[in-house]
Amino acid sequence: MAEFAFERGVDGRAAVGDLAGVLDALARETRCGGIVAPRREGRTALHHAARAGSLACVEALLERGFDATATTVSGRATALHKACAGGHAMCARALVAAGGDARARDVDGETALHKACASGDGACVDAVGRAWPEGAWAMDARGRTPRMCARTEAATRAIAVVEALARESGDENEKASRVAAASTTSETVGRTSETVTASSRR
Secondary structure, eight states: OHHHHHHHSHHHHHHTTOHHHHHHHHHHHHHTTOOSSOOTTSOOHHHHHHHHTOHHHHHHHHHTTOOTTOOOTTTOOOHHHHHHHTTOHHHHHHHHHTTOOTTOOOTTSOOHHHHHHHHTOHHHHHHHHTTOGGGGGOOOTTSOOHHHHOOSHHHHHHHHHHHHHHHHHTOHHHHHHHHHHHHHHHHHHHHHHHHHHHHHHO
């Protein structure tokens, strides 16, 4: 029953890129008192549409008030993370234009640029990289920069351009702060582990 409700609802329609279905479901849910707020797990129809790479659905949902910065509860992923993970450059551009945060990090410390590089799509790397060039220096929870996640020659070429833009900006302070933030996170995790270990010995 729940699966059927999902498939007929705006989330399910967005997940398969069905624009007509999305619009119909939105109208139906609105009549029934539904709202565009995230579900309990924080995932919205915009996350589903971005993951599916449906620009039409992404644009329609943004126009109707869906939040481009909403994050999932467990993974802390934004719709921009989802679009970039799939290498959907046009969706990424639309989300950035609507206020999607290229600086946002998911539970693994990855930015949308990390996801775009891992997808291998050069156009997607370019789209999100130009929104925040300094993100080229951002390190995830494992200490990886976006370049280290690049899986294809196209992604490697694109991240090289983003890195050049970051260097041209001359914002070495930004680079330093990102490195420091990653180091602080690692140190915090280490201290927490040490504290737990010490407590267990008492």
